Each structure stands twice: as C-alpha cells, then as structure tokens.
Amino acid sequence: MKIMQLLPELNSGGVERGTLEIARALIAAGHESIVVSNGGRLVAQLEAEGSQHLSLAIHKKSLSSLWQIRPLRKLIQQHQPDIVHVRSRVPAWLTHFALKGIPAQQRPHLISTVHGFYSTNRYSAIMTQAEKVIAVSDSVVKYITEHYQNCPPENIVRIYRGISPQEFPHGYQPSALWINQTFKDFPQLENKFLVCLPGRITRLKGHETLIELLQQLQNQYPNLHAVVVGGADAKKQAYLEELENNIQAKGLRDQITFVGHRSDIREWLAFSDVVLSLSNQAETFGRTALEALSVGTPVIGWNRGGVAEILSHLYPQGLIDVGDQAALLHAVQQHINEPQGVEPVTMFSLKEMCDRTIDLYKHVLNLD
Template identity: 75%
Template sequence: MKVMQLLPELNSGGVERGTLEIARALVQQGHTSLVVSNGGRLVPELEAEGSTHIQLPIYKKALSSLWQIRPLRKIIEQHQPDIVHVRSRVPAWLTHFALKGIPASRRPHLVSTVHGFYSVNRYSAIMTHAEKVIAVSDSVVEYIRQNYPTCPPQDIVRIYRGIDPKAFPHGYQPTAQWLNQVYNDYPQLENKFLLCLPGRITRLKGHETLIQLMSQLKQQYPQVHALVVGGADAKKQAYLDELQNSVQQHGLTEHITFVGHRSDIREWLALSDVVLSLSNQAETFGRTALEALSVGTPVIGWKRGGVAEILSQVYPQGLIEVDDQVSLLRNIQQHIEHPVTVAPVTQFSLQDMCQNTLALYQQLLQRK
C-alpha cells in the first residue's frame, strides 16, 4: 500500500503524534508512507523512521491557501497513493478540490479522522465527506451522528487512539537521579501526597476547580500538595498570572506548584498519587489520563467525553458526575486516606490503533 497523510504542521500534539504512529506502522509492515504538511520539528523523526515528508503550506485558514490546490493535485498525481488520509479541516478542503481535478478512475481512496469536537458548520462538515470517517472515541461517533446526519452511519469507524504500554509501563518508577533533581528544584514536593493536574495552561483545563479543591483540603490534609504540569504559551501568559494571583489570594502558595512545560510527563504521572482530569469541556479522547492509568496512578475525572470512556473501562471508581464538587472532594479524600494502585491496563493499545487503521485501508483497497 501507498498511504499519504495530510495535516497542517508537524510540531506537537495528538494529531501529529497519531500521524507519526501510523506512518511508523506502515513502514514496519512494508508499505510506503508519505506525509504532506508545512513541516515542523517532528519531520526529522518521521523521516528517520522511513517515511517521506513533502512540504506544502496547507495550514492557513485563509483564502490564500486555495493557491495550494494545484500543487497538491500535482503531488497526488506524481506519487499516486492508494489512500489519502486527511486529519484536519484545511488539508481536507484542499484535498477535496485537488481530487476533483483527477479523473475518477485514478483517484485514491479518501479517509478522514475526526480528532476534535469542531464547531458545527459547513467548514467542519468536510471532515465527514470521506469514504471512511475515523472517530477517535464513541463520544466523537455521537458528535458526528448528531451534527452531520448526512454522513452514513456505516462509514463512521470508531478507532480509539492508543498508547504504547512499553512507553508507560505498569508500576513505573522515576530514577533516583530524576527524583533528586526534582526535590532539589522543588523541595516542597518531598514526602507529600501529590495531586497532579496535567495539561496546557488554558481556561479549559479546570485550574480554578483545583484551587477550590486545595482550599478545602489544606486544613485537614497538610500533606497534600497540588502539581500543575504544563506550560502557558505567550497568548496565555495573562491567564497564568491570573491563576498565580488566585493561588496567592487563597493562601495556597505553599500548597500548589506550577512546574511549567515538561517533556518528562511519564515521570510526573508516576510520581503523582492521583491525577485529575477536570476540563470544562468534554475531551475527544484523554490520552494523558490513559498514560497515568497505564503507569498505575489513579485518575479522578468528570464523567464526559473520551476520559469517561477510558475511566469506565479501566478505573470506574475515578468517575465523578460533571461539576459535582462534593463527590469530587469526597473521592479525593478517600484516595488520600486509602491509597490504591490501578491494575495493569490491557485496553487502548497503540498496536490496536495501528492494526485497525491499516485494516481499514486494506478494506478500502479491496473495493477496487
């Protein structure tokens, strides 16, 4: 098979990671993997693993992007992929117009992946105009069915995103060297019961809920300390300042630590006693929650979106009805008083995700 994946850029994020994972699986199984994007820091890794990267500026939500239709058509005609797999709305629109100019007999099969709960409009509808539409969770299947009823239900295929259990092994412990460095940088974390809220600093991630929680916990449980693992990009700096002021006003400076953007997320998840998932909106999947459960750290989170799907299968005792602050507090208290370890996770593997995606490609090819 020859498969061409299209996405805006290759810097960081779930869409990018999923693209690399499928590219790697294709190469490992003897297929040809092509990726079209505007480039980014993950390109060297992609190419080192045997894929071909073709740079094209298909990332701007602007009319000027229409100039890329002809170059994209040329690339598709030159490489003649069997499958074109679009993972984002701008590339999906450009591909739509590029394929129109290729005779039907020479057109590749078209697959899309709906990675997010996009705003519902004609612009987003393009993600449902493919022969097969991959949804990354049951919540996304439901979103497509409710908002895009013209998308045939039999063409929607739920393929959960997955993680490599070898990268997040059950019972994983950070090295002594790493721990020494952390306790050197953040002495306030030593011998504490750590509640971790991972994720970028945005209004969506539930940081205000964490501050309220710590206000309620600090008197009864002085050994509890909260960790915020995630950085703020330049546009979110004002919100980070706002959060830090709120921490100060609540008298929590000694109880909440912001460690910024970290590339060693596995270590932080393993160091934590409980990981929280408190996003104000449903997440399509909830990869970080799965990574925490995989290393054996309990996750407590709101019962919605992909996180609820993961928790209901792996750690149902961590599910809390959305915005039920009383149950959330009670559940955390229970975990403080009776610490638990999560059983090894056997679902949601990267291998399953790759196998199911490649099987879907093969299924389309057999239609010819």
C-alpha cells in the same frame, strides 16, 4: 500500499503523534508512507523512521490557503498514493478541491479522522465527507451521528487512540536520579501527597476547579500538594498571571507548583499519587488519563467524553458527575485516606490502533 497523510503542521499534539505512529506502523509492515504538512520539529523523527515528508503550506485558516490546491493536486498526481488520509479541516478542504481536478478513475481513496468536537458548521462538515471516517472514541461517533446526518453510520469506524504499554509500563517508577533532581528543583514536593493536573495552561483544563479543591482541603491535609504539568504559550501568559494572583489571594502559594512544559510526562504521572482530569469541555479521547492509569496512578475525572470511556473501562471509581465539586472533594479525600491500586491496563494499545487503521486501508482497497 502507498498512504499519504495530511495535517497542518508537525510540532506537537495528539494529531501529530497519531500521524507519526501510523507512519511508523506502515513502514514496519512494508508499505510506503508519505506525510504532507507545513513542517515542524517532528519532521526529522518522521523521516528517520522511514517516511517521506513533503512541505506544503496547508496550515492556515485563511483564503490564501486556496493557492495550495494546485500544488497539492500536483503532489497527489506525482506520488499517486492509494489512499489520502486527512486529519484536519484545512487540509481536508484543500484535498477536496484538489481531487476534483483529477479524473475519477485516477483519484486515490479518501479517509478522514475526526480528532475533535469541532464547532458544528459547513466548514467542519468536510471531515465527515470521506469514504471512511475514523472516530477516535464512541463520544466522537455520537458527535458525528448527531450533528452530521449526511454521513452514513456505516462509513464511521471507531478506532480508539492507543498508547504503548512498553512506554508506560504498569508500576513504573522514575529513577532515583530523576527524583533527586526533582526534589532539588522543587524542594516543596518532598514528603507530600501529590495531586497532578496535566495539560497546557488554558481556560479549558480546569485549573480554577483545582484551586477551589485545594482551598477546601488545605486545613484538613497540610501535606497535600498540587502539581500543574504544562506550559503557557505566549498568548496564555495573562491567564497564567490571573491563576497566580488567584492562588496568592487564597493563600495557596505553598500548596501548588507549576512545573511548566515537560518532556518527562511519564515520570510526573508515575510520581504523582493521583492524576486529575477536570477539563471544562469533553475531551475526544483523554490520552493523559490513559497514560496515568497505564503506569498505575489513579485518575479522578469528570464523567464525559473520551476520559469517561477510558475510566468506565479501567477505573470506574474515578468517575465524578460533571461539575460536582462535593463528589470531587470526597473522591480526593478517599484516595488520600486510603491509597487505591490500579489494575494493569489491557485495552487501548497502540498496536491495536495501528493494526485496525492498516486493516481499514486494506479494506478500502479490497485487499483484505
């Protein structure tokens, strides 16, 4: 099979990671993999792993992107993929128009993946207009069926995102070298009960809830310390300052550490005693929660979206009613007083995600 995946850019994020994982699995199974995007820092890795990358400016949410319809049509006609797999709204619209100009019998099959709870409108509806629509969780299936009745339920295929148990093995511990370096960089973390909030610095990730939680617990547990793992991009610097001022005003300067953007997320998840998932909006999947549970770190999170699906299967005692601060407080207290174990994770594997996606491609092409 020859598969062409389309996404805006190849820098970082769940959509990008999923694209690379499927590309790698296609090559490993002897198929051809092409990725079309505006480029980015993951292109080198993609090409090193055997895929072909084609650069096209399909990333801008603006009318100027319509100039890319003809170049995209040309690429599709030139490379003749069996399937075009769109993973984002702008590329999906451009593909929609590009395919219209190709005779029906020469058009590739079209598959989309709904990665997000997009705003419900005509612009987002394009993601549900493909032969098969992959939803990354049951929450996303529900979102599509509720908001886009024109998408036949039999066209929706739930394929959970997955992680590699080899990359996040149960009981994983960071090296002594990593721990020593971390204590050197952040001496305030030594001999502390560490609560970790992973995710970039945005209003959506629940930092205010974390600050409130620390305020309630600081007198009772002086050795409790929070670590925020995630950076703030240029547009979010003002929000980071707002958080810092809030922390200062509440006298929590010594109880919370921002470690910025990190590439060693596995180490931080394993090093922490508890990981929190407190997003103000439902997550479509919740990969970080899964990674934490995979290495054996308990996760406490709001009972909604993909995180709730992961927790209900793997660590139901970590589920908290959305916004119930008292229940959150109680759950954290319980974990401090009595450390909890996490069973080895046997679901949500990367291999299963890749196998099921490739099986879907074959099914669409009547090869199964």
